[in-house]
Amino acid sequence: MKKVLVLGAGQLARMMDLAGAPLGMDVKAFDVRTNNVVLPIDPEHIYGDLNQGIAECDVITAEFEHVAHNTLATCEASGKLLPSSEAIKIGGDRRLEKSLLDSCNIANAKYVVIQNKADFDSAITSLQLPIIFKSALEGYDGKGQWRLKDVEQADTIWQEMSVFINNASSSIPQGIIAEQMVPFDREVSIIGARNSKGEMAAYPLTENHHTNGILSVSVVTSVDKKLQQQAFEVFSKLAEKLNYTGVLAIEFFQVGEQLLVNEIAPRVHNSGHWTQQGADTCQFENHLRAICGLPLGSTQLIRPTAMVNIIGEDDIPEEIFTIPTVALHWYDKEKRTGRKMGHINLCGQTELELAERLVRISSLLNKESFPDLSEFAENLL
Ligand code: ATP
Numbered sequence: 261m262k263k264v265l266v267l268g269a270g271q272l273a274r275m276m277d278l279a280g281a282p283l284g285m286d287v288k289a290f291d292v293r294t295n296n297v298v299l300p301i302d303p304e305h306i307y308g309d310l311n312q313g314i315a316e317c318d319v320i321t322a323e324f325e326h327v328a329h330n331t332l333a334t335c336e337a338s339g340k341l342l343p344s345s346e347a348i349k350i351g352g353d354r355r356l357e358k359s360l361l362d363s364c365n366i367a368n369a370k371y372v373v374i375q376n377k378a379d380f381d382s383a384i385t386s387l388q389l390p391i392i393f394k395s396a397l398e399g400y401d402g403k404g405q406w407r408l409k410d411v412e413q414a415d416t417i418w419q420e421m422s423v424f425i426n427n428a429s430s431s432i433p434q435g436i437i438a439e440q441m442v443p444f445d446r447e448v449s450i451i452g453a454r455n456s457k458g459e460m461a462a463y464p465l466t467e468n469h470h471t472n473g474i475l476s477v478s479v480v481t482s483v484d485k486k487l488q489q490q491a492f493e494v495f496s497k498l499a500e501k502l503n504y505t506g507v508l509a510i511e512f513f514q515v516g517e518q519l520l521v522n523e524i525a526p527r528v529h530n531s532g533h534w535t536q537q538g539a540d541t542c543q544f545e546n547h548l549r550a551i552c553g554l555p556l557g558s559t560q561l562i563r564p565t566a567m568v569n570i571i572g573e574d575d576i577p578e579e580i581f582t583i584p585t586v587a588l589h590w591y592d593k594e595k596r597t598g599r600k601m602g603h604i605n606l607c608g609q610t611e612l613e614l615a616e617r618l619v620r621i622s623s624l625l626n627k628e629s630f631p632d633l634s635e636f637a638e639n640l641l
C-alpha cells in the first residue's frame with residue numbers, strides 16, 4: 261500500500277484521500293497552517309508531526325503552493341517530494357511564475373514588478389489602464405488584488421498597497437505584480453498530468469466564471485480542437501521544463517483565438533472538480549497515479565458537465581437530488597463568508613440536457629449565494 265503525505269489539510273487533500281482509498285493508497289495530510297481551523301479531512305488522517313509523516317510515507321505532495329520554503333526543503337531532502345519544491349515555489353510567487361512564462365516564450369498579460377513607489381509610478385505610465393495589481397505571494401481567490409481604472413485612484417491604491425508591502429508576514433520580500441487588464445472573451449483552464457516516466461495527459465479545456473474574484477462555475481462541453489492543442493502545448497512546455505510530476509493546472513484568458521496564461525497552480529485545481537463525474541478518471545486519482553509512478557488514467561470527457569461552487573453557504577435544499585446526475589461534495593468546513601464550502605457537479609447526455617438541468621438547479625438554489633445559472637445554460641444552447 262502506497263503511503264502519501266499531502267502538505268495542506270484542506271478540501272483538496274480530503275478529495276485526494278477519497279480518491280486514493282479504492283486504489284489501496286493511504287493518504288494523510290499535514291496541516292501547514294499555524295492557526296487551528298477546523299480540518300475537513302478525517303482527523304485520523306492528519307499528522308501533527310512533519311518529520312514522522314515524512315519518515316512513514318512513500319511520496320510527499322502538496323495541495324497548495326503557499327508552503328514555507330523551509331518545510332519544502334525538509335520534504336525535498338527526503339527525496340520523496342513530487343512535484344519538486346521548485347515547481348511549488350514558482351506557483352506560489354507570481355514573479356517567479358512570470359519569469360518562467362517569459363523564459364518559455366509563453367504568452368501572458370503584460371506586467372511590471374513593483375517594489376516601491378517609483379516602480380508603481382512607472383507601471384502606470386508603461387502599462388495601459390485599467391491595471392490590476394496582485395500581491396506576488398500568498399494570493400488566492402482574488403485576495404490581495406487592487407484594480408486601477410482611473411489615475412485619480414492611484415494615491416489611494418498606493419497607500420493600501422504600501423501598507424501591504426511593509427506588513428508582509430513572510431520572510432521573502434513581498435512584492436506586487438502590476439498587470440495590464442486583459443479584455444478577455446472567456447476564462448478557461450487546462451488540467452494536465454505528467455507521471456514520473458514523462459507520460460502526459462490533459463483534460464478538455466474548462467470554461468470558468470468568477471463571482472467577486474472567486475471561481476463560481478466551471479463548464480465543460482465539446483472541445484475546440486485548435487484551442488485545446490494550444491493549451492496542451494503550453495501545458496507540455498511547462499511540465500517538461502519543470503520536469504513536473506503530478507497534476508498541473510493552467511488558467512488562461514482567451515482573447516479571440518489566442519490564449520494568454522493568467523497563472524499556474526502546481527496541484528489539483530478547483531476548475532478540475534468536474535472530472536469527478538464528467539471524466540473517465542478524476543484529477544485526484546490522476547495526481548495520485550502520477551506521483552506514485554502508475555500509468556495515467558484516461559482524461560476523456562464522458563458527457564457535458566458543470567461544477568458549481570458552494571461559497572459561504574451550508575444549506576442546500578434536498579430537492580436538488582431529484583435532478584439526475586447531481587453529485588454533492590461537502591468539504592466539512594465551518595461556514596464563513598466567501599469560503600468554499602463544497603461543490604455540486606451536474607451532467608447531461610447532451611449540452612441541451614445539461615442546460616435544462618442548470619436551469620432547474622438554479623431555481624432551487626438560494627439566489628443570494630449562487631449566480632444565475634440560467635445564464636450559463638443559455639451559452640450552451
Ligand atoms: P485563484 O483562486 O484562481 O488562485 P488568484 O487570487 O490567484 O485566484 P487570479 O487568478 O490571478 O487570482 O485573478 C482572479 C481573477 O481576477 C481572474 O480569474 C480574472 O477573472 C481576474 N483577473 C486577474 N488578472 C486579470 C487580468 N490581467 N485581466 C483581467 N482580469 C484579470
Ligand code: MG
Nearest residue numbers: 399400401523
Ligand atoms: Mg492563484
Ligand code: MG
Nearest residue numbers: 401511522523
Ligand atoms: Mg486564478
